[in-house]
Amino acid sequence: MPESMMQPDLQDVATLNGVQAAALARWQERGWPGAEDEAWRFTRLASLDKLSLRPADANLANGTGNLSAHALPAGAHVIRFHNGMLVANSLENMPTGISARLVDEDDLGAIVDLAPANHPVTDLSVAAMTSGLALDAVAGATVTTPIILMFTGNSGSVSTHPVVLLRVAKGAQAVIAEWHSASVGLSAPVMAIDIADNARLDYAKIQQDSATTTHLAATGIKMGEAAVLDGFQLSIGGCLARLEAHVMLAAESADCRLSAIYLGRRNQHHDITTNMTHARGHCQSNQVIRGVLDGAARGVFQGKVHVAQDAQKTDGQQMSRALLLSRKAEADAKPELEIYADDVICAHGATVGELDETQLFYLTSRGISPEVARAMLIAAFLDDAVDMIENADLSALLRPHVTAWMLAQEGSVNA
Amino acid sequence: MTPLLEIKDLHASVGDTPILKGINLTINHGEIHAIMGPNGSGKSTMSYVLSGRDGYEVTGGDVLMNGQSILEMEADERARAGMFLAFQYPVELPGVAGMSFLRAAVNARRLDKGEDEIDQLEFVKMVRAKAKDLSIDDEMLKRAVNVGFSGGEKKRYEILQMALLEPQLAVLDETDSGLDVDALKIVSEGVNMLRDANRSMLVITHYQRLLNHIVPDYVHILANGKIRRSGGKELALEVEESGYAGIDDAA
Numbered sequence: 256m257p258e259s260m261m262q263p264d265l266q267d268v269a270t271l272n273g274v275q276a277a278a279l280a281r282w283q284e285r286g287w288p289g290a291e292d293e294a295w296r297f298t299r300l301a302s303l304d305k306l307s308l309r310p311a312d313a314n315l316a317n318g319t320g321n322l323s324a325h326a327l328p329a330g331a332h333v334i335r336f337h338n339g340m341l342v343a344n345s346l347e348n349m350p351t352g353i354s355a356r357l358v359d360e361d362d363l364g365a366i367v368d369l370a371p372a373n374h375p376v377t378d379l380s381v382a383a384m385t386s387g388l389a390l391d392a393v394a395g396a397t398v399t400t401p402i403i404l405m406f407t408g409n410s411g412s413v414s415t416h417p418v419v420l421l422r423v424a425k426g427a428q429a430v431i432a433e434w435h436s437a438s439v440g441l442s443a444p445v446m447a448i449d450i451a452d453n454a455r456l457d458y459a460k461i462q463q464d465s466a467t468t469t470h471l472a473a474t475g476i477k478m479g480e481a482a483v484l485d486g487f488q489l490s491i492g493g494c495l496a497r498l499e500a501h502v503m504l505a506a507e508s509a510d511c512r513l514s515a516i517y518l519g520r521r522n523q524h525h526d527i528t529t530n531m532t533h534a535r536g537h538c539q540s541n542q543v544i545r546g547v548l549d550g551a552a553r554g555v556f557q558g559k560v561h562v563a564q565d566a567q568k569t570d571g572q573q574m575s576r577a578l579l580l581s582r583k584a585e586a587d588a589k590p591e592l593e594i595y596a597d598d599v600i601c602a603h604g605a606t607v608g609e610l611d612e613t614q615l616f617y618l619t620s621r622g623i624s625p626e627v628a629r630a631m632l633i634a635a636f637l638d639d640a641v642d643m644i645e646n647a648d649l650s651a652l653l654r655p656h657v658t659a660w661m662l663a664q665e666g667s668v669n670a
Numbered sequence: 671m672t673p674l675l676e677i678k679d680l681h682a683s684v685g686d687t688p689i690l691k692g693i694n695l696t697i698n699h700g701e702i703h704a705i706m707g708p709n710g711s712g713k714s715t716m717s718y719v720l721s722g723r724d725g726y727e728v729t730g731g732d733v734l735m736n737g738q739s740i741l742e743m744e745a746d747e748r749a750r751a752g753m754f755l756a757f758q759y760p761v762e763l764p765g766v767a768g769m770s771f772l773r774a775a776v777n778a779r780r781l782d783k784g785e786d787e788i789d790q791l792e793f794v795k796m797v798r799a800k801a802k803d804l805s806i807d808d809e810m811l812k813r814a815v816n817v818g819f820s821g822g823e824k825k826r827y828e829i830l831q832m833a834l835l836e837p838q839l840a841v842l843d844e845t846d847s848g849l850d851v852d853a854l855k856i857v858s859e860g861v862n863m864l865r866d867a868n869r870s871m872l873v874i875t876h877y878q879r880l881l882n883h884i885v886p887d888y889v890h891i892l893a894n895g896k897i898r899r900s901g902g903k904e905l906a907l908e909v910e911e912s913g914y915a916g917i918d919d920a921a
């Protein structure tokens with residue numbers, strides 16, 4: 256086992272076999288990314304050195320955690336994970352057209368195929384899986400009831416490794432949100448998503464873990480022919496968070512929108528890393544990333560768009576903008592285009608800026624307080640991204656978090 | 671009666687450069703004063719110093735509103751106390767919806783006075799009525815603040831804000847610049863409707879033309895950071911004829 260930090264105690268899971276044993280072997284071989292790992296250049300895990308964590312077990316499944324005060328969409332079906340453990344009775348009464356059950360060995364194989372490969376979170380969380388859930392939207396079903404995967408937790412000494420397989424079969428439609436509101440040592444969810452031909456997934460992730468939680472997510476998405484993903488990630492909580500999503504556009508005419516907002520203050524560190532692979536032609540991808548950083552927060556956006564030689568007529572767009580509210584805040588962006596086809600439209604850009612003094616003066620000269628003026632300009636800045644969400648329930652779920660963040664006091668707004 | 675505004679030997683700098691070099695001006699309630707002067711004489715600087723913009727440092731003198739110094743007040747506090755600046759170059763706010771902007775401004779003032787926030791429907795009605803007087807249509811009201819507005823539309827939108835905020839002192843900075851004859855008429859009529867015994871105005875202009883429409887009680891010539899001459903409305907005509915050349919020495 257390499258010498259690396261934050262090494263969860265894996266004694267209990269060391270007797271695995273099959274897919275999990277293979278994942279454990281890979282994890283033990285590589286461990287956490289080291290200082291030389293380019294993919295983790297902006298997000299170092301060294302500060303977590305001192306944590307000694309153990310994967311959560313069934314003893315911690317009791318208790319239900321607190322549901323956040325923010326309203327859930329009317330009629331939403333909530334599937335609960337507490338300290339990484341699935342709350343079994345939340346699988347009862349699933350909406351028609353979608354089934355939920357615990358993963359089996361075949362599912363685990365599918366998860367490893369879909370999730371980011373050679374990735375420490377994929378390998379560790381599959382090996383140390385606290386609960387595994389398989390969700391299947393059956394072919395042709397249109398499930399408009401939002402399904403909320405609610406992750407709570409209250410044990411700072413554990414790591415949580417929920418693993419979810421989500422398959423939207425041919426022609427099916429589903430609306431799924433991941434809502435992380437846990438206080439644990441490490442939250443390391445794996446999401447493996449397969450959107451089959453002509454299927455559509457509306458997906459949102461809200462990362463709102465406690466200020467002491469490290470959140471490292473590995474999300475893998477595969478899209479079939481003419482499949483649609485309308486996806487959004489909001490990273491707002493945690494002390495250190497990396498939301499890494501890899502998308503494989505595996506057949507023609509798939510349409511992927513995967514936008515994100517990160518909001519940081521104090522010493523928070525948010526990392527949005529995406530890997531968009533256009534393997535076939537005539538696909539579109541569009542990513543609108545907005546970050547707002549206050550205090551001494553740091554934001555990272557790494558976005559790779561890979562266009563394979565066969566992927567003619569690709570339209571790949573990516574735009575990242577960060578707004579710094581404090582002189583101690585810092586934003587890094589690493590957009591990368593790797594294009595091997597010749598007939599493509601691809602654009603990417605990254606900017607880092609501050610609030611415009613002239614705009615602020617215009618607002619305050621009308622009697623609007625500087626605090627409200629700032630909030631108005633920040634909201635305007637973020638709207639480009641928030642407006643990307645097409646599903647009204649997911650939009651309504653997400654917007655209050657953005658508003659609440661702006662209204663929360665920050666001692667160092669002007670620092 | 672205490673004058674509405676007293677500017678006393680006002681000196682101000684931008685960075686290390688002194689721009690205003692000892693301005694004295696008293697404006698009583700209900701009066702309209704015009705400030706004329708060549709480009710670069712310090713007219714916009716004076717408007718920013720009065721309205722409290724950061725970066726415009728007062729290095730001497732005082733500004734009193736209703737007998738109280740306002741120099742320690744922030745821009746938003748001055749605005750809520752009755753100061754209004756119509757910008758020479760109104761600022762575009764992409765993504766900020768016009769109606770929410772107008773409502774935020776009106777409510778900021780109401781809350782300050784201990785009143786409730788304005789009723790949404792009542793507000794929309796009020797804006798529509800005042801917008802109509804300025805030939806501002808609904809489509810323009812729906813846009814983001816000043817985004818995609820023509821030069822004339824921006825100026826009319828400034829006057830709409832003034833009409834909604836009902837200031838005690840309105841500083842209009844080159845509200846005539848970039849306007850054709852028709853737009854100038856609309857804007858001037860809008861301003862004239864707001865003339866009131868309790869409202870004073872400081873009308874900044876480069877050209878005499880505007881003062882045919884908004885007839886001032888007094889005219890002051892600003893050159894090189896100082897008021898060099900003051901007089902009645904005839905002074906504007908005189909300057910129009912002879913130009914600003916040589917005015918520096920006339921003080």
Ligand SMILES: Nc1ncnc2c1ncn2[C@@H]1O[C@H](COP(=O)(O)OP(=O)(O)O)[C@@H](O)[C@H]1O
Pocket residue numbers: 684685687689707708709710711712713714715716
């Ligand atoms: N932000 C600024 N930084 C540096 N110099 C400025 C700034 N604003 C104005 N000035 C200078 O101050 C002087 C007066 O400018 P201004 O007040 O805009 O004049 P006016 O409005 O009469 O044309 C000019 O010489 C101008 O170059």
Ligand SMILES: [Mg+2]
Pocket residue numbers: 713714715758843844
């Ligand atoms: Mg000017």
